[in-house]
Amino acid sequence: MRLSEILRLVWLNLSQNKFKVILTSIGIVVGSATIMLVLAIGTGGKEEVAEQFKNLNAGAIDISCDSSDSGGFSFEMPGGGSVTVTNMGGGPGGGSGGGTSGGPGGGMDFGGFFGFGQEEESEAVTLTSEDCDDLATFVSGISATTVSYSTTASVEGGDMTSASYYTIAGVEDNYAAISNLEMAIGDFLTEGNNESKEKVCVLGATVAKEIFGSAYDAYDGIVYIDGRPYIVSGVLSEMGTVASGISPDTAIYIPYETGIKYITGTNISPTITVIAEDVNQVDTVMTDVESALKESYPNTTFTISDAGSKMEAASASNETLTLLLISMAVIVFIVGGIGIMNVLFVSIKERTNEIGILKALGCSRKDILLEFLLEASFTSLVGAVLGVLVALGITPFVQLFNVRVSLSVQGAVLSLLFGVLTGSIFGFYPAYKASRLIPVEALNQE
Secondary structure: OOHHHHHHHHHHHHHOOHHHHHHHOHHHHHHHHHHHHHHHHHHHHHHHHHHHOOOOOOOEEEEEEEOOOOOEEEEEOOOOOEEEEEOOOOOOOOOOOOOOOEOOOEOOOOHHHHOOOOOOOOOOOOOOHHHHHHHHHHOOOEEEEEEEEEEEEEEEEOOOOOOEEEEEEEEOOOHHHHOOOOEEEEOOOOHHHHHOOOOEEEEOHHHHHHHHOOHHHHOOOEEEEOOEEEEEEEEEOOOOOOEOOEOHHHEEEEEHHHHHHHHHOOOOOOEEEEEEOOHHHHHHHHHHHHHHHHHHOOOOEEEEEEHHHHHHHHHHHHHHHHHHHHHHHHHHHHHHHHHHHHHHHHHHHHOHHHHHHHHHOOOOHHHHHHHHHHHHHHHHHHHHHHHHHHHHHHHHHHHOOOOOOOOOHHHHHHHHHHHHHHHHHHHHHHHHHHHOOOHHHHHHOO
């Protein structure tokens, strides 16, 4: 039998059972739509991770510090009271030790009196630009350093009818270069702005739109931060990223010393950012940085993280989610394939006489196998096409949940291939069984 004749038989059988074809392909529809959305969500997740960290230098290392609690110890007094020895100063023979409570209603100071085994008090450290200079001097493999901090403050100005709170970042002049920030208009902060503690600022793209309506209107305008006027020297391009814990789009950048003088005072927790010259030596630089800081502040705990680890963690999380969704899609395809197999087995049972007639007319086992295999493949193809259409229709609703979906032609093609492949694999065995029927028995089958 010619291929054209086989295709005609397939078309007649499918067109006469349209409803059954659609019901049979429901599993493939769901699986195909799932595969397409999984690929789109996975691609969107990768793009979002790449965009989130695009302004981070791969060799960037952030350093901040945490102060631990003061050391000390206590013991029971023979009279029933307790004594607590702390490290509030004093040495052997000194008299300014820690406070104690002992005896019924009494209090004594034993900290300096005993002069033994005292733990040193943890230091409350505020990192400064001097620490940046020390790291650049004593740690090899560093190409640049900067220090920054962030706080929130009341902001007014522009088209705003009432004050709103925004992130205020105190930074040095090299922060933009280190964080790969780009200017949409104007200039970033300068070293002179910082030294003179000038009231100037640079707005993030989102902040500029919210306060002034556009970057152009914001440039050279005035915003009031904590009631003081600041001239807008520039506006950043839209970044959609995070650098040193600061989101550029929603932040207002001011000179480091200006912020300390007018907004925060000295009550800040700065972050030092250093750039490793060689991204392959980041771990070594991190170890050397911690060692250098420990020499200056031996009783301080430092938190040190690098951009590469953050990117890897975000990518790993995205890949885990994608793998989970792919597993779900595979399960759905298997269920859909089993559905096609069951329907074909029923179809063979119903069409046993037809198979016997075809064999009696001279159709070979190969022709019968090909006919039923094509029916399974075309059924799954119909389901795959409907699945792609369903995925396209669902996408806008998925995006309402702030899920980034990046549809592609490659995803649609792969979804179709998966659908056809599923139908062909699960349809092969029923088609094989049909091709093995004995003509005489098939013709006599009731």
